[in-house]
Amino acid sequence: MPHAFDRHDHGTCIASALRAAEETCDGRGLSLTPLRRRTLEILLESHAALGAYDVLARLEAEGFGSKPPVAYRALGFLVDNGFAHRIEGLSAFVACARPGAPHAPSFLVCRSCRRVAEEAIEAPLAPEAEAEGFAIERTVVEAQGLCPACRPHAKGAA
Amino acid sequence: MPHAFDRHDHGTCIASALRAAEETCDGRGLSLTPLRRRTLEILLESHAALGAYDVLARLEAEGFGSKPPVAYRALGFLVDNGFAHRIEGLSAFVACARPGAPHAPSFLVCRSCRRVAEEAIEAPLAPEAEAEGFAIERTVVEAQGLCPACRPHAKGAA
DNA sequence: ATGCCTCTTGTTATACTATAACGACGCCGG
DNA sequence: CCGGCGTCGTTATAGTATAACAAGAGGCAT
Numbered sequence: 001m002p003h004a005f006d007r008h009d010h011g012t013c014i015a016s017a018l019r020a021a022e023e024t025c026d027g028r029g030l031s032l033t034p035l036r037r038r039t040l041e042i043l044l045e046s047h048a049a050l051g052a053y054d055v056l057a058r059l060e061a062e063g064f065g066s067k068p069p070v071a072y073r074a075l076g077f078l079v080d081n082g083f084a085h086r087i088e089g090l091s092a093f094v095a096c097a098r099p100g101a102p103h104a105p106s107f108l109v110c111r112s113c114r115r116v117a118e119e120a121i122e123a124p125l126a127p128e129a130e131a132e133g134f135a136i137e138r139t140v141v142e143a144q145g146l147c148p149a150c151r152p153h154a155k156g157a158a
Numbered sequence: 159m160p161h162a163f164d165r166h167d168h169g170t171c172i173a174s175a176l177r178a179a180e181e182t183c184d185g186r187g188l189s190l191t192p193l194r195r196r197t198l199e200i201l202l203e204s205h206a207a208l209g210a211y212d213v214l215a216r217l218e219a220e221g222f223g224s225k226p227p228v229a230y231r232a233l234g235f236l237v238d239n240g241f242a243h244r245i246e247g248l249s250a251f252v253a254c255a256r257p258g259a260p261h262a263p264s265f266l267v268c269r270s271c272r273r274v275a276e277e278a279i280e281a282p283l284a285p286e287a288e289a290e291g292f293a294i295e296r297t298v299v300e301a302q303g304l305c306p307a308c309r310p311h312a313k314g315a316a
Numbered sequence: 317a318t319g320c321c322t323c324t325t326g327t328t329a330t331a332c333t334a335t336a337a338c339g340a341c342g343c344c345g346g
Numbered sequence: 347c348c349g350g351c352g353t354c355g356t357t358a359t360a361g362t363a364t365a366a367c368a369a370g371a372g373g374c375a376t
Contacts, residue, residue, distance in 0.1 A: 005291070005292065006290075031323085033324070036324095051362080052362070052363080053362075064325085064326095065326050065327080066326090066327095067327060068364080069326080069327085069363090069365090070325070070327095072363065072364075073324085074325095088247055088300075089246055089298050091362060091363095106282070106283060108283060108286065108287055108292045111295070117286075117292070119286045121282055121283065123301070124264070124282045125266060125277060125301040128277045132163050132164075132275060132305075132306065133163070133305075133306035133309070134163065134305055134306065135304045136266075136301045136302070136303040137304070139299075139300065139301045140246065140301075140302070141282060141297075142246075142297065143281070143287060143292070143296070143298075144294070144298070145292055145293045145294040145295040145296070146292070146295070147290075147291075147292055148290065148292065151291070189353085191353070193353085194353095209332085210333070211332075211333075222354085223354065223355050224355090224356095225355070225357080226333080227334090227336090227354085227355080227356085230333090230334065230335075231354080232354095249332085249333060249334095249362095317376100318376085319374105319375095319376085320373100320374090320375090321372100321374090321375105322373085323370105323373105324369105324371085325370085326369075327366100327367080327368075327369095328365105328366085328368105329365085330366100331364075331365090332361100332362075332363070332364090333363090334359100334362090335358105335359085335360075336357105336358085336360090337356100337359100338356080338357085339355080340353105340354085340355075340356095341352105341355095342351105342353085342354105343351085343352085344349105345348105345350090346347100346348090346350105
C-alpha cells in the first residue's frame with residue numbers, strides 16, 4: 001500500500017481507484033456519471049485535499065455547471081459511497097486510498113502542502129462509547145502536522 | 159470524572175472549570191476579562207457544543223458587541239488556552255472538561271442533542287506518523303453518533 | 317406511444333462560518 | 347505625559363454549504 005508521502009507510481013493509484021469505483025457502482029446499481037467520474041479524477045490527480053470550490057473551478061473550466069451545488073453533490077456522492085473522504089480539519093476533500101473496502105479512515109494531514117495519507121486504524125473510542133451507552137456512527141480521526149517533504153522548510157507551528 | 163451523558167452535579171462542573179481557568183490565567187499572566195469569562199460560562203451552561211453565532215447571540219443580549227469577531231476572539235482565547243475545544247465535525251465549541259491539565263482531547267459527539275463527552279485517549283496515529291516521518295502537531299478525534307438519551311427516539315443514521 | 321416516475325444536472329438565492337483591517341479606549345511602565 | 351500593548355468594538359468581505367425549483371433523459375407500465 002503506497003503512501004501519499006512516499007514516492008510511488010501514481011498512475012497505478014489513479015487507475016485502480018477508478019476501477020474500484022466502477023466496480024462498486026456496478027455492484028450497487030449506482031451510476032458513475034461523467035460529472036462524478038471527472039470529480040473523482042480531479043481528486044485523484046494528487047493526494048492533496050481540495051476545497052469544494054477548487055473542485056468546482058476545475059469542473060466549470062471543463063464545461064460542467066458553475067454553481068456550488070454541482071460540486072457539492074458530486075463530492076457528496078463520492079463521500080457517501082466511500083470513494084472520497086472529507087477532511088474536517090480543512091473543510092476539504094480527498095480521494096479514498098482504499099476504495100471498495102469498507103473502513104473507518106484516519107488521516108495524516110500536512111498543514112503546509114495539504115497532502116493527506118490515509119491510515120487504517122481501529123475505532124479508538126469504542127470502549128469509551130460502550131461504557132457510556134453511546135452509539136458511534138462515524139469517527140473522525142485526523143492528525144495535523146508536517147509531512148516529511150514540508151518538515152524541513154515549513155514555518156513553525158500555528 | 160463525571161461524564162456529559164451521566165447525571166451529575168453540574169454546578170460543581172461549572173465552578174471547578176471557572177476556578178481552573180482563573181488559576182491558569184493567573185499563572186500565565188493572561189487576563190480572564192468579563193467577555194472571556196462570560197463566554198466560558200455560556201459554554202459551561204451545558205455540555206453541548208455551541209456554534210460561534212449562538213454564543214454571539216447570547217453575548218449580544220448581555221450587552222457585549224454584536225459582531226462575529228467578538229465571539230470568535232473570545233472563543234479563540236478559550237481554545238488557545240485549553241479552556242474550550244472546537245468540535246470540527248460540528249464547527250462548534252464546547253467547554254473543556256479537564257481545564258488546566260494539558261491533554262489531547264477526544265470526543266463523543268451526539269448528532270441529535272449536540273452534547274459532547276470528552277475522553278482522554280492516547281494519540282492514535284503516533285506509530286504511523288513515526289513510520290512516515292510525519293510530525294504531528296495536533297490531533298482531532300471525534301466519534302459522532304447518538305448518546306444514551308437520544309438513542310431511543312432519534313431518527314435513523316444519516 | 318404516452319404518461320409517469322425517478323434520477324441527474326443545472327439554476328437562483330440564501331444561510332452559515334470565519335477573518336482581515338481599522339479605530340478607540342484603558343492600562344502601565346518610562 | 348506619552349508610547350506601547352492588549353482588548354473590544356466596528357465595517358467589510360471571504361469562504362463554506364444547502365434549500366428550492368426547473369429542465370431533460372431514461373425506464374417501464376399501460
